[in-house]
Structure formats: structure tokens, C-alpha cells
Amino acid sequence: EVQLVESGGGLVQPGGSLRLSCAASGFTFSSYAMHWVRQAPGKGLEYVSAISSNGGSTYYANSVKGRFTISRDNSKNTLYLQMGSLRAEDMAVYYCARDVGFLEWLLTYWGQGTLVTVSS
């Protein structure tokens, strides 16, 4: 069974940093691209970042470019999102999701999400 479990969310002050993790199991992690998608309270889905299966290609939404870094450790079956210079508008539930393949942008499995609260 495919499982994605996010962790690392919490309360952070504006301008602060946080690292999210997504532990994957039930599939060959190194064979799939992975994504981060967020959802602000009461709002819709917003793409944040994507990474290819070997980590060689990364993509960022303009809203987070230069502040967030996506990475993965295929030996640990774990996806990461390093978030810096956090703003109030970054407050959201952050979901990790598995691609259908190498980087096809179809999200077949989702974690339950981790909440990031940005507030002083």
C-alpha cells in the first residue's frame, strides 16, 4: 500500500524557516517524481514544487522561487521542502504527492498534509 506521511509543520514567525519531510513507503520511491502542493485555509489547491525521480530536475512556483528548495533522499525514501523567508501568505496545509511516473504531473497519491502556520 502506498503511503506518504508528511511532517515538520508548525508555527513559525514571518521571515523564519522550516523544513518539511515526506516519508514514502509501499512503492519504489526512486522511480517516481514527487510534488508539493499547498492549500491555504478555505482556499483551493496551489502547486508549490516538483522534483524528478533522480532529483536532477526541480520546478518551483513563482510565489516560492528563491525561498523554497525541494530535495529528496532516495536512500531514505524521503522528500523534503526547505522553506525560508516565510510570509503570512505561505500559511497552508502542505501536501506531498506522488507522480504517476517520472515527471508527468499527474498526482496519483497524496499524503494527509502538514499545517504550516506563519504568525508572530
Next chain:
Amino acid sequence: EIVLTQSPGTLSLSPGERATLSCRASQSVSSSYLAWYQQKPGQAPRLLIYGASSRATGIPDRFSGSGSGTDFTLTISRLEPEDFAVYYCQQYGSSPAWTFGQGTKVEIK
């Protein structure tokens, strides 16, 4: 960037009724790479439909997708109580595929 516009914003229906949700793209979606996701309160989204009309694993056949080019439709033939949720469309034909629609909420009338 392709912009996806979903309508209506909210659909108020009774169990057993038919639901028709629309997703319109600002430009043609490559090879019908259009997906639909369902999200219930407090839960993660779940893939329902991909390739405009193919059901994902385990999705009941009361859910169907259709369309091509710029106009796509998700139909729920007979609403079950568990179908009341928010539905999002997403295009994934052009890389990077950043775009989701803004969502349609299907609520109990």
C-alpha cells in the same frame, strides 16, 4: 500558462440527482491531459479521472469524465452521500503543469 475556470462555484443537489461540473481551459489542453480530483473536508485530494475520461483505480462508475480541447465535464450520475465534496480539475499536458481550477463545491440541497 493555461488557466482553468470551473463552473459553477457551488452546486446544490440532493442525493440521487445527477451532477454536471464544468472545467474550461484558456487554451487547448494537450492530448486531453485533464484530471479531476475530489477533496472531502479535512482530507487530502484524491484522483478521480485522468486523461479526461479514464477512471482512477477504485473509482465507482457513477463518476465519468468527458471533453477535449478546452471544454471538459465531470458527471456524477447519481449522487451518493459520500460524493458531497469539492472537485478540482487540473491540466497536466504542458510542463510545468502548475494549474488547478478553483474548485466546484457539491453540497447537499
